[in-house]
């Protein structure tokens with residue numbers, strides 16, 4: 266293997282590049298990224314960057330000397346526009362063609378938008394810097410979507426003194442992700458901090474001056490942030506022969522086609538630990554999967570199935586939420602430590618007859634290690650919750 | 652080689668402790684990581700490099716000294 270191309274210069278792409286070098290790959294390593302910036306980190310965008318606690322350069326994932334030491338052919342500011350798996354080549358938007366022996370697709374996801382113009386999204390550094398200029402004391406911000414991203418942004422805006430309204434179509438925010446009970450507890454924080462949370466309302470159109478709801482009502486705002494989830498960046502793979510749907514479909518090794526692997530937000534792979542296909546938009550997964558994909562590409566004979574315990578955290582209103590495992594679609598949620606009403610608890614999630622995941626608020630992270638381990642070894646529900 | 656941790660960046664994920672338990676630990680109260688061995692033995696360096704790559708906050712650096 267002499268020419269490896271990584272498309273996507275962010276968390277997953279960088280982890281893949283570092284792993285290849287660390288594991289002794291000495292050939293050409295080209296990393297293509299359509300953003301103009303060197304690889305940077307996204308989680309702080311809705312936290313320390315939006316609140317202006319951090320200067321923008323603090324989100325760089327690596328110092329320039331660390332990047333240099335990887336000896337990359339770094340092509341920033343240019344998108345990959347097409348893939349030919351028969352030819353083993355990637356076509357760039359500027360017309361150049363890169364051939365490869367191995368390819369890692371790490372093009373992540375982008376913010377979903379709503380019909381209309383003039384609303385913000387929050388996915389890139391530029392998005393965060395633009396939004397942060399526009400929120401402050403007395404400014405009216407409407408956040409569409411009360412998911413993790415919307416909640417984090419609302420919390421920061423509130424702290425900055427903005428007047429914040431959050432509009433959420435579901436009756437209980439985050440219910441699909443963490444269950445109704447926990448979703449209700451998490452959304453209480455909005456109300457306690459004086460955010461006007463309106464559930465069961467659907468926004469049909471956004472504009473510079475506000476949003477229009479399905480029943481025709483107009484909610485006025487100085488700024489609108491649309492935080493209604495994201496879409497995997499797979500369009501450039503049309504006609505490539507890869508199976509794409511909601512993400513690049515891979516096997517348990519993160520392989521999408523011979524010599525082609527995918528990692529991070531864009532990858533939908535079979536996680537043998539849970540026996541299901543999943544696509545995960547978590548920061549730790551991007552790094553872990555980038556690492557796993559790189560190793561499997563480099564050492565096909567020793568390759569290992571990628572079977573992680575997913576992990577994410579979220580910071581909102583001074584609460585740290587941490588979750589391990591696969592919570593979506595859980596059949597039962599039970600509080601196993603603490604108390605929901607006190608906002609300090611560990612909730613366990615059942616999948617079939619096993620422990621599928623846990624979510625904790627206000628609990629010391631160290632105390633969760635045991636739970637993570639129980640998920641990793643597929644402990645039975647009965648044994649786990651007693 | 653010397654291990655440095657940018658503490659304000661740490662998000663208490665515990666990935667470093669899982670990856671290189673002989674070099675990292677987490678504070679009991681808030682889970683923020685700390686380095687227990689700032690100049691790890693050569694045979695721990697691979698694990699530290701793995702932790703650098705996997706840390707979800709890019710908070711760990713391995714520097715020459």
Ligand SMILES: Cc1cc2nc3c(=O)[nH]c(=O)nc-3n(C[C@H](O)[C@H](O)[C@H](O)COP(=O)(O)OP(=O)(O)OC[C@H]3O[C@@H](n4cnc5c(N)ncnc54)[C@H](O)[C@@H]3O)c2cc1C
Nearest residue numbers: 273275276277299307308344345373374529530546547548
């Ligand atoms: C504001 C925000 C806050 C978050 N907070 C948390 C959190 O608290 N906890 C958590 O676990 N996760 C969080 N996440 C999620 C986490 O950041 C993502 O899971 C992670 O960034 C995924 O990394 P990735 O490398 O797979 O994809 P991305 O970070 O999306 O990177 C993909 C890169 O590829 C580029 N690209 C796309 N198409 C092309 C193309 N055709 N050619 C070239 N380049 C292309 C993109 O522009 C981008 O730079 C947050 C995300 C955001 C946006």
Ligand code: SF4
Nearest residue numbers: 661662664665667706
């Ligand atoms: S891996 Fe990084 S973010 Fe997680 S505990 Fe260690 S230093 Fe902190």
